[in-house]
Amino acid sequence: MTHSITITVNGQAYTRQVDARLLLSDFIRHELLLTGTHVGCEHGVCGACTVLFDGEPVRSCLMFAVQADGHAITTVEGLSSDPERLHPLQQAFWEAHGLQCGFCTPGFLMTLVPFLEANPTPSEAEVREAISGNLCRCTGYQHIVDAVLLAATRLNGD
Amino acid sequence: MKPAPFEYYVPRSLDEALALLAEHGYDAKPLAGGQSLVPAMNFRLAQPAVLVDLNNLADLAGIMADGEGGLRIGAMTRQRAVERSPLVAQRAPLLAETLPYIAHPQIRNRGTVGGSLAHNDPAAELPAVALALDARMRVRKQDGERVVAASDFFLGIFTTALEPDELLTEIVFPPLPPRSGVAFEEMARRHGDYALVGCAARVTLAENGKVSDSRLVFFSVGDGPVQAVAAAKTLRGQRPGPAAMRASAEAASQEIDPPSDIHASADFRRHLAQVLARRALTRAVDRASALR
Structure with a gap:
């Protein structure tokens, strides 16, 4: 049995027929061809598939597309x-x-944009905690932390 | 890594949800935040034939004051909402202190209080906190309601007192007695990982400063929240000095029977339990003393 759903993605409404078991991550990638959202572990550990759901970061691999109707x-x-x-x-x-x-x-x-909106002047420790739910195997995280602090400075107009 | 097919229902009322559960029985699973159920379905460890999605039942979400100092939390309340609630910080500080330890913000944005309690993962924080606070579970089915004490609710690994046609609708946290302090501790390899061991402590002091009641509840050391009953009792009637708290923590680490697995040996878990219990008791006593 398929379900008719309408989801607004990046401001544009999309209506599709989907199986209930279709993950939101796969809906975004395969139905909408928005392949910027990546799929890593598919069990909620790596954070690669994080998107904003009504403005809050969530794992799109841990939701069904039908739930985003x-x-x-x-x-x-x-x-x-x-x-x-x-x-x-x-x-x-x-x-x-x-x-x-x-x-x-x-x-x-997608994790950090709402984080910086809620906390425009984070400490390094706060940044590290904010990214604790996202895995990166290349950078060792240091340059990610640097980037967040740089962005915070700029967003605050310093 | 894709879930097996299932029938999906998204009821608009609690009655409709209960009717669906009554109709489908063991074939159906309620879907709350999905942060444990969906990974299990992705791995096909869980293959429910029917999913009853509770996410449109707005009546099941909310945080309310209950009488003098108590708190009621709807089962579908997101963990993030509890974490951000000034009412929770005021009326259930143990809950407020614990929430940031649960996984990551992305998970807490979806994960619900009732979902975690009904799942009863042995490594989960909330069942231990519910037990430490004497929470009461309000449980509905089509033709009735019952209230289950936390001590009767958690039956074993991923098992609770809930029947297949029942839903946990609300959790009631009664007020703590006067001069009570609470504290939460856990050790995980990285922030947000499953805890190797965690501990919730609750201490009540008599007017003379001696301990009148104390409680230690551990998690990640057994098949659900594990209370160290005898060890906590050793503090009663005593002045809560460092030696007494150390002895109680030591006794607790011997009373529990933690497993060995790839994450930690049983001996290491006992060591952690002793350290965390001592820290938690110390902070709980400090907080209770400040209220004298």
């Missing part, structure tokens, strides 16, 4: 409306070398 999702593609201009956090990741292979990066960004 009527809700709003933001993916990494929605962070900046201008392809020539990165979101300040993305720009900081670039400049501070906050990524190497980049597989984990969308999940980090």
Whole structure:
């Protein structure tokens, strides 16, 4: 049995027929072809699939697409409306070398954007705790922390 | 890593949800936050034929004051909402102190209080806290309601007193007696990982400063929350000095029977239990003393 759902993703409404068992992560990637959301462990450990669900970061591999019917999702593609201009956090990741292979990066960004909105002047310890639910196997995290602190400084206009 | 097919229902009322559970019995699973159930389904460790999604039952979510100093939390209340609630911080400080230890913010944004309690993962924080606080579980089925004490609710690994046609709807946290202090401790390899051992302590002092009641509840050391009953009793009637608390913590580490697994040996878990219990008791006593 399939279900008709309408989900707003990055401000645009999409209506699709889906199986109940389709994960939200697979809906985003395979139905909407928004492949910026990455799929790592598919059991909620790695954080690569993090998206905003009604503004709060969640694991899209731990929800069914059918559960997002009527809700709003933001993916990494929605962070900046201008392809020539990165979101300040993305720009900081670039400049501070906050990524190497980049597989984990969308999940980090989608975790950190609401974090910086809630806490515009975080300490390094707070940043480290904020990213504790996202795994990165390349950077050793130090440059990610640097990037977040750089972005915070810029977002505060210093 | 994809779930097996299932029939999906999203009831609009509690009555509708209870009717679905009554109809499908053991074939059905209620879906709360899904932060444990969905991974289990992705691994196909769980293959429910029917999912009853509780996420549209707004009546089951909410945090309310209950009488003099008590608290009621709807089963579908997100863990993140509990973590951010000033009412919880005021009326159930043990709960407020524990919440940040549960997984990660992304998980707590979806995970619910009732879901964690009904799942009864032996490594979960909330069952231990519910037991330490004498929480009462309000349980509904189609033709009735019952209230189950936390001490009767957690029956074993991933097992509770809930029948397949029943739903946990609300958790009631009664007020603590006067001059009571609480504290929570856990040790995990990384923040947000499953704890190797965790401990909730609760101490009540008499007017003369001696311990009138104390409680130690551990998790990740057995098949659910584990109370060290005898060890906690050794403190009663005593002045809660460092030696008495050390002795009680030491006794607790001998009273429990933790498993060995790839994460930690039984001996290491006993060692952690002793250290964490001593820390938790010390802080609980400090807080109780401040209220004298």
